Amino acid sequence: xxxxxxxxxxxxxxxxxxxxxTLPDTLVLQISTLSVSPFxxxxxxxxxxxxxxVCRGIFCLYEKHRQIILDDIFSSLARLPSSKRNFxxxxxxxGESIQMVTALVLQLIQCIIKVPEAEEKxxxxxxxxxxxxxVNVRSP
Numbered sequence: 282x283x284x285x286x287x288x289x290x291x292x293x294x295x296x297x298x299x300x301x302x303t304l305p306d307t308l309v310l311q312i313s314t315l316s317v318s319p320f321x322x323x324x325x326x327x328x329x330x331x332x333x334x335v336c337r338g339i340f341c342l343y344e345k346h347r348q349i350i351l352d353d354i355f356s357s358l359a360r361l362p363s364s365k366r367n368f369x370x371x372x373x374x375x376g377e378s379i380q381m382v383t384a385l386v387l388q389l390i391q392c393i394i395k396v397p398e399a400e401e402k403x404x405x406x407x408x409x410x411x412x413x414x415x416v417n418v419r420s421p
Contacts, residue, residue, distance in 0.1 A: 285328070292316070292331035299338040306346075313339045313350050320382050321357045329381055336385060341392040350389070358382060 295312060298304075304312070316335035319328045340347055371384035 285325070289328050289331050292319075292328060292335055295331075295335040296338040299335070299342055309339060309343050309346055310349065313346060314353060317350065317353045317357065320354070320385060321361060333381075333385055333388060337388045337392050340389045347389075347393075354382065354385065 292315075295316070299312075312335065316332040316339065319325050319332040336350065340350055370378040371381045372378050
C-alpha cells in the first residue's frame with residue numbers, strides 16, 4: 282500500500298515536470314509507456330486517474346509521440362481477453378460511467394483540438410426564402 286501510494290504521488294507530479302521541462306524523446310517514450318500501463322490493470326483506479334493526466338500531457342505537448350501512444354493503447358486493448366475489457370470505469374460529472382480507456386482516448390482527442398478564434402468581422406448570413414415562396418405552382 283505504501284509503495285502504491287508513492288507511485289501514485291510520483292505519477293501525480295509528472296504533468297508538472299512535462300510543462301516545466303522539455304524532455305528527451307527516450308524519456309518521453311518511457312513515461313508514456315508507464316502512463317498507459319495502468320489502464321490495463323485492475324484495482325488501481327487512483328493510479329489510472331493520475332496516469333490519465335500524464336498521458337494527456339505527453340499527447341498535448343509532444344506531437345511526434347501521439348501515434349506511438351495511440352498504438353500502445355490500442356495494442357494493449359487488443360491483447361486483453363474480451364472478458365476483461367469492461368471492468369475499468371470512469372465516472373462522469375453527471376454520475377454516469379464510461380470505460381477508463383474511453384475516457385483516456387476522449388481526453389487525448391480533446392487536448393489537441395484547437396478552437397478557432399472568433400473573427401472580428403463576419404459576413405452576414407444570407408437569408409434563404411422558404412421553398413414555398415419561390416416555387417409557383419399553377420393548377421391546370
